[in-house]
Amino acid sequence: MKLNKNYSMLKENYLFAEVANRAKKFAEENPTAEIIKLGIGDVTLPICKAAVEAGKAASEEMGKAETFRGYGPYEGYEFLREKIAAYYARRGVKLDLNEIFVSEGAKNDVTGILDLFAVDNIVLAPDPVYPVYVDSNIMDGRKIIFANGNEQNGFLPLPDKKVKADIIYLCSPNNPTGAAYDKAGLKAWVDYANSLGAVILFDAAYEFFISDDRLPHSIYEIDGAKECAVEICSFSKTAGFTGVRLGYMIIPRRLAGGALNSMWLRRQSTKYNGASYIVQRMGEAVFCEEGMKQIKAGVAAYMKNAALMSDTLTKLGIWHTGGVNSPYIWLKCPGGDSWAFFDRLLSGAGIVGTPGAGFGKMGEGYFRLTAFNTFENTSKAMSRLEKLLK
Amino acid sequence: MKLNKNYSMLKENYLFAEVANRAKKFAEENPTAEIIKLGIGDVTLPICKAAVEAGKAASEEMGKAETFRGYGPYEGYEFLREKIAAYYARRGVKLDLNEIFVSEGAKNDVTGILDLFAVDNIVLAPDPVYPVYVDSNIMDGRKIIFANGNEQNGFLPLPDKKVKADIIYLCSPNNPTGAAYDKAGLKAWVDYANSLGAVILFDAAYEFFISDDRLPHSIYEIDGAKECAVEICSFSKTAGFTGVRLGYMIIPRRLAGGALNSMWLRRQSTKYNGASYIVQRMGEAVFCEEGMKQIKAGVAAYMKNAALMSDTLTKLGIWHTGGVNSPYIWLKCPGGDSWAFFDRLLSGAGIVGTPGAGFGKMGEGYFRLTAFNTFENTSKAMSRLEKLLK
Numbered sequence: 001m002k003l004n005k006n007y008s009m010l011k012e013n014y015l016f017a018e019v020a021n022r023a024k025k026f027a028e029e030n031p032t033a034e035i036i037k038l039g040i041g042d043v044t045l046p047i048c049k050a051a052v053e054a055g056k057a058a059s060e061e062m063g064k065a066e067t068f069r070g071y072g073p074y075e076g077y078e079f080l081r082e083k084i085a086a087y088y089a090r091r092g093v094k095l096d097l098n099e100i101f102v103s104e105g106a107k108n109d110v111t112g113i114l115d116l117f118a119v120d121n122i123v124l125a126p127d128p129v130y131p132v133y134v135d136s137n138i139m140d141g142r143k144i145i146f147a148n149g150n151e152q153n154g155f156l157p158l159p160d161k162k163v164k165a166d167i168i169y170l171c172s173p174n175n176p177t178g179a180a181y182d183k184a185g186l187k188a189w190v191d192y193a194n195s196l197g198a199v200i201l202f203d204a205a206y207e208f209f210i211s212d213d214r215l216p217h218s219i220y221e222i223d224g225a226k227e228c229a230v231e232i233c234s235f236s237k238t239a240g241f242t243g244v245r246l247g248y249m250i251i252p253r254r255l256a257g258g259a260l261n262s263m264w265l266r267r268q269s270t271k272y273n274g275a276s277y278i279v280q281r282m283g284e285a286v287f288c289e290e291g292m293k294q295i296k297a298g299v300a301a302y303m304k305n306a307a308l309m310s311d312t313l314t315k316l317g318i319w320h321t322g323g324v325n326s327p328y329i330w331l332k333c334p335g336g337d338s339w340a341f342f343d344r345l346l347s348g349a350g351i352v353g354t355p356g357a358g359f360g361k362m363g364e365g366y367f368r369l370t371a372f373n374t375f376e377n378t379s380k381a382m383s384r385l386e387k388l389l390k
Numbered sequence: 391m392k393l394n395k396n397y398s399m400l401k402e403n404y405l406f407a408e409v410a411n412r413a414k415k416f417a418e419e420n421p422t423a424e425i426i427k428l429g430i431g432d433v434t435l436p437i438c439k440a441a442v443e444a445g446k447a448a449s450e451e452m453g454k455a456e457t458f459r460g461y462g463p464y465e466g467y468e469f470l471r472e473k474i475a476a477y478y479a480r481r482g483v484k485l486d487l488n489e490i491f492v493s494e495g496a497k498n499d500v501t502g503i504l505d506l507f508a509v510d511n512i513v514l515a516p517d518p519v520y521p522v523y524v525d526s527n528i529m530d531g532r533k534i535i536f537a538n539g540n541e542q543n544g545f546l547p548l549p550d551k552k553v554k555a556d557i558i559y560l561c562s563p564n565n566p567t568g569a570a571y572d573k574a575g576l577k578a579w580v581d582y583a584n585s586l587g588a589v590i591l592f593d594a595a596y597e598f599f600i601s602d603d604r605l606p607h608s609i610y611e612i613d614g615a616k617e618c619a620v621e622i623c624s625f626s627k628t629a630g631f632t633g634v635r636l637g638y639m640i641i642p643r644r645l646a647g648g649a650l651n652s653m654w655l656r657r658q659s660t661k662y663n664g665a666s667y668i669v670q671r672m673g674e675a676v677f678c679e680e681g682m683k684q685i686k687a688g689v690a691a692y693m694k695n696a697a698l699m700s701d702t703l704t705k706l707g708i709w710h711t712g713g714v715n716s717p718y719i720w721l722k723c724p725g726g727d728s729w730a731f732f733d734r735l736l737s738g739a740g741i742v743g744t745p746g747a748g749f750g751k752m753g754e755g756y757f758r759l760t761a762f763n764t765f766e767n768t769s770k771a772m773s774r775l776e777k778l779l780k
Contacts, residue, residue, distance in 0.1 A: 001556040001589050002508040003646065007653050042460035052453035055668060059445030062437045062634065070432035070632040104494060104666070111661040115529065118392035135660045139505065166391040199391045236663075242460040243667040244452065256393065263397050270525045271501040273626075276494070276669050277633040278445060 006141045013131055015358030022343070023352045030350075036381040038309075038369045039354040041175070043240040045301060047282075048294030051239065054285035058278040072274040074265065076102025076248070080280045083287035084248055093220040095250060101264060102275050102283075105247040106205050106234035111136040112271075113201065113230060113249065116263045117167060124165035126157060128176055128330075128359035128366070130203070133169045142167075148362050155179040155321055155330060159192035168193055170219075171203035173210060176359050176368040177330035178322015180215050186222045193228040199255070200229040208238040209299055210325040226252040230260070237327065239286045239295045246275060246283045302327045305378040306371035312382040316389050327371035330356070334389060336365050349384035396531045403521055405748030412733070413742045420740075426771040428699075428759045429744040431565070433630040435691060437672075438684030441629065444675035448668040459667050464658040466492025466638070470670045473677035474638055483610040485640060491654060492665050492673075495637040496595050496624035501526040502661075503591060503620060503639065506653045507557060514555035516547060518566055518749035518756070520593070523559045532557075538752050545569040545711055545720060545752075549582035558583055560609075561593035563600060566749050566758040567720035568712015570605050576612045583618040589645070590619040598628040599689055600715040616642040620650070627717065629676045629685045636665060636673045692717045695768040696761035702772040706779050717761035720746070724779060726755050739774035 019039060027035060061067035075081065081100040088095050103109050111132060119141050125133045127146040137144050145165065149155035155177040170189060173180040181189075193200045200219065207217040219225045231250040235241035251261045285291045310323035313331055320331035333341035338355035345351045345367075354370075356363030371378070409429060417425060451457035465471065471490040478485050493499050501522060509531050515523045517536040527534050535553065539545035545567040560579060563570040571579075583590045590609065597607040609615045621640040625631035641651045675681045700713035703721055710721035723731035728745035735741045735757075744760075746753030761768070 001587055001646070002511055003649055003653070004506050004508050007506070007656065010656065044458070044460065046455050046458040047452045049453060052449050055449030055452070056446040059442050059449065059668075059672075062445070063439060063442035065436050068434070068436040068630075068633075070434065070630075072633055105663050107661060107663050116394050116397070118394050121392055132660055139657070139660065197391055240458075240460075242663070243458075243462055245663065245666040256391070259393055263393070266397065266400065267529070270522055270529065271497060273495050273497050273632070273635065276635040276666055278449075278668060279666050282449075 004139070006139050009138050010135055013135075013358075015354070019342070019352065019354060022346060026346050033350045035350050035352060036373065036377045037352045038373060038378070038381055039352045040370055040372050042242050042372060043237060044372050044374070045240055045298045047240045047244065048286065048291050048298070050285040050288055050291035050294060051244070051282040054281045055278055058281035062277065069277050072277055072280070074268040074272055074274055075100065076275060077277070077280050080284050083284055087287060088218060088220070091217055091221060093218050095220075096253065099250055099252050099261065101249045101251065101268065102280060103247050103249060104245040104275050105236060106203065106232050107132060109247055109249040110201060110203060110232045112267070113264070114140055115267050116260060117199075121166035122164060123167045123169070124163065125169045126171070126174070127361060128155070128356060128363035129169070130171060130175050131359070146360070146362075149177060149179070150362060151319060151332065156181055156185055158185060158188050161192070164196060166196070166198050168198055168200045169203070170200055171205070173206040173322075173326035174328070175206065176328055176354065176356070176363070178324075178326035178328035179330070180210060180212070180325040182214060183216050183222060186216055186219055186225075190219070190222045190224045190228060194224050198228065199260070200225075202229050202231045204231055205234040206237055206326050207233070208295070209303065209327055211303065212325055215325060220250070220252075226254045228255065230255065235283055235286060238299070239283075240298060241282075244279055244282060246279050301375070302371040305373065305375055308375070308378055308382055309369055309371065312385060316386065318389070323371070329369045329371070331367050331369065333365055333367050338364055338367055341367055345385075345388070348388045349381070351381050351384065394529070396529050399528050400525055403525075403748075405744070409732070409742065409744060412736060416736050416740075423740045425740050425742060426763065426767045427742045428763060428768070428771055429742045430760055430762050432632050432762060433627060434762050434764070435630055435688045437630045437634065438676065438681050438688070440675040440678055440681035440684060441634070441672040444671045445668055448671035452668065462664040462667055462670070464655065464662055464664055465490065466665060467667070467670050470674050473674055477677060478608060478610070481607055481611060483608050485610075486643065489640055489642050489651060491639045491641065491658065492670060493637050493639060494635040494665050495626060496593065496622045497522060499637060499639040500591060500593060500622045502657070503654070504530055505657055506650060507589075511556035512554060513557045513559070514553065515559045516561070516564070517751060518545070518746060518753035519559070520561060520565050521749070536750070536752075539567060539569070540752060541709060541722065546571055546575055548575060548578050551582070554586060556586070556588050558588055558590045559593070560590055561595070563596040563712075563716035564718070565596065566718055566744065566746070566753070568714075568716035568718035569720070570600060570602070570715040572604060573606050573612060576606055576609055576615075580609070580612045580614045580618060584614050588618065589650070590615075592619050592621045594621055595624040596627055596716050597623070598685070599693065599717055601693065602715055605715060610640070610642075616644045618645065620645065625673055625676060628689070629673075630688060631672075634669055634672060636669050691765070692761040695763065695765055698765070698768055698772055699759055699761065702775060706776065708779070713761070719759045719761070721757050721759065723755055723757050728754055728757055731757055735775075735778070738778045739771065741771050741774065
C-alpha cells in the first residue's frame with residue numbers, strides 16, 4: 001500500500017501553535033497579567049434565539065414517529081434551499097434550487113470541490129492567503145501560483161493578463177486582510193476567468209459583514225459570473241454557527257456546460273449523506289425575520305469592536321485595511337517584522353494577535369486583529385495599544 | 391480548466407431510480423394496491439428520548455454566553471471520544487482517544503480516507519458490494535478487483551493468496567447480504583493484509599445488530615488488526631441517526647508506522663471543522679445507560695421483522711443469508727433473474743425489494759429485503775409472500 005506522497009510536501013503550519021506557545025509562556029512569566037485575545041478567528045456570541053428554538057423543535061420531531069426523518073436529500077432540504085434562493089433574490093440574483101448545495105461548512109466545500117478538477121490545473125491564490133486553499137491543493141499535487149496583495153493595491157490584487165490560471169481563489173471580504181472588492185474589481189476577475197476558461201472559487205464567508213452598500217455580496221451580482229464562478233458560503237461567522245456547522249455552495253448550471261453542477265451532485269451522492277436535519281432547521285430559522293434581526297445585532301456588536309480598533313489605529317497613524325466590511329483588521333507593523341510586533345504587543349500590552357507572516361510572504365510586515373472579543377476587552381486593549389505606540 | 395476525467399468512468403447507478411420507477415408505475419396501474427416497501431436501507435423508528443433531550447439541551451447551551459461553544463476539536467469532543475473508547479473497552483479493545491475521529495457519518499469517512507492513499511494502489515472489494523466503495527475509487531482513478539461472494543462461501547469470501555491488493559474493503563455484517571464474518575474469517579483477512587502491507591477498510595456500520603456472541607463486532611478483536619485496519623462506524627443504523635448525522639473512524643497509531651493517524655488529523659485540520667456540537671452531545675447520550683437501553687429496543691424491533699422474514703423464507707425452502715446479525719436478508723431468487731423476481735414480487739404481492747444485480751455481477755440471481763418497515767407491514771408482506779411462492 002502506497003501513501004499519498006503529496007502530504008510530505010505540506011509545510012507544518014506552526015502559526016497558531018506558535019502563537020499559543022508564546023502566549024502561554026508570557027502567561028506563566030506574568031501570572032497577574034490580563035491577556036486579551038484579538039487573534040481569534042472564531043465567534044464568541046451565542047447563537048440567536050430563533051435558531052435555539054428551531055434546534056429544540058427539530059430534536060423533538062426526531063423523537064416522534066409521525067415527524068421522524070431519516071436520510072435527507074444530498075443537496076439539502078428544499079425548505080432551506082428556498083430560503084437561500086430568496087436571500088439571493090433580494091440582491092437581484094436568481095438561482096434555481098438545484099444550483100444550491102447545503103453542507104456542514106465552507107471548509108468542507110472549498111476543499112471538496114477540488115475533487116471535480118484534474119490534478120493538471122494551475123491554481124492561482126492570493127497572498128496573503130487562508131492556508132486551506134494552498135494545503136488542499138498540495139494534498140492533490142497541483143501547482144500553485146500567487147497573486148500578490150500589498151499596500152499599493154490595498155491587498156486587492158487584480159488579474160495579470162500575462163499569467164495563465166485554471167482555478168482561481170478569491171475571498172472577499174478577505175481573511176486575513178478584511179479588504180473587499182468592489183464590483184469593478186470582481187468584474188476584472190470574472191472577465192479574466194471567462195477569457196481563460198478558468199473557474200473562480202469565490203469564498204463569501206464574510207459577506208454578511210459588508211456595510212458599504214456599493215460593494216457586492218455575491219459574485220453573481222457581476223455579469224458573466226454564472227459562467228465561471230462557484231460561490232462558497234457559511235453560517236459560521238454570519239450566524240455564529242462555528243460549532244453548529246452549516247454552509248452552502250452555489251454551482252450554477254451554466255458552469256462548464258452544466259458539468260460541474262451534475263458532477264458535484266454525483267460526488268455528494270457517493271461521499272456524503274446530507275447535513276443534519278436539526279442543523280438545517282436551525283439554518284432555516286436564521287433566515288426568518290426574527291432570526292435575521294438577531295444575527296444582524298450580533299454582527300453589529302462585532303463591527304463596533306472593529307470600528308474602535310480602526311479608529312485607534314488611525315489615531316496612531318498606522319496604515320490598515322479591513323474593519324469596515326469585515327471583522328478582520330490588517331495593519332502595517334510599526335517596526336516591520338510581524339513576529340517582533342507580536343512579541344512587542346504581547347509583552348508591552350498583553351494583547352495576542354496574529355502575525356501576517358503566517359499567511360504568506362506578502363503577509364510579512366503586517367498583522368491581523370479580529371473583532372470577535374467583547375467590547376470591554378477590545379476597549380481595554382485599544383487603550384493599552386495607544387499607551388504603547390503613541 | 392480541466393475536469394476530473396475519472397467521473398466519465400462512473401457507471402450511472404440506476405438501481406434505486408429504476409426500483410422507484412417500477413414501484414411508481416405499479417402504484418399508478420393499481421391505485422388500490424397497498425405497496426409494502428421492504429427495500430429501504432433507511433431506519434424508520436424515531437431516535438431515543440435520551441438523544442432528543444441531549445439535542446434540546448445542547449441547542450439551549452449554544453444560545454447562552456456562558457455555555458456557548460465555537461469551533462470544536464477536529465477529532466471530535468473528548469466527552470464523545472471517551473464514550474467510544476469505553477464502548478470498545480467493554481469488548482476488550484483498548485484505544486487511545488487520539489485514535490478516534492468523530493465525523494458526520496461513515497460515508498464521509500470511508501470515502502475521505504482515500505485521500506491518504508496514492509492513486510497507484512490496487513483496490514479489492516467484495517462482490518456484491520456497497521456501490522460507494524467502488525465509485526469513490528473510480529473517481530480517484532484506482533484499479534478495482536473483486537473478491538466474489540456466492541452461496542458456497544455464504545457470501546463471505548476469504549483471501550486468495552494469488553491475488554495482490556493494497557486497499558481491502560470488508561463490510562461485516564454486510565450490506566447487502568447481512569452475512570457476518572466469524573473471528574477466523576477476519577483473522578484470515580488480517581493475516582493476508584499484514585503479509586502484503588495492505589490496509590483493510592473495515593466497515594462496521596451494522597455491528598450493533600450482531601446477536602451471535604461468537605462473532606466479532608470490531609476487527610480489533612483480531613490480533614494483528616491494529617497494524618493493518620481502519621475501522622469505520624456509524625450511529626445511523628445503530629441509533630437511528632440517518633438524519634442526525636454522526637459517525638466515527640478508528641485509525642490505530644500502529645498503522646503504517648503512525649503515518650495514517652497523523653495524516654488523517656492533518657487532512658481533517660485542512661478539510662473539516664468537526665461535527666456539530668449539538669449532534670455530538672446526542673451521540674454521547676446514546677452511550678449512557680438509558681440511551682443504550684432505548685437503542686437496543688429499537689434494534690430488537692427491527693430484528694423481530696428480520697426473524698419473521700427469515701422464518702418465512704425457511705418455510706418456503708428459499709436459500710438466504712442475513713437476518714440474524716443484520717437488518718438485511720439476502721435470498722436466492724426463485725426463477726433466477728433478480729429483476730424478474732422484483733417484478734413478480736411487486737405485481738404478485740405488492741412488495742418492493744432490491745434486486746441483487748444492482749450490487750454487482752455476483753448479486754445476479756439474488757435479492758435484498760430489509761427489516762426497517764413496521765412489524766405489521768412485514769407480517770402482511772410475509773403472508774402475501776407465502777401465498778405467492780408456496
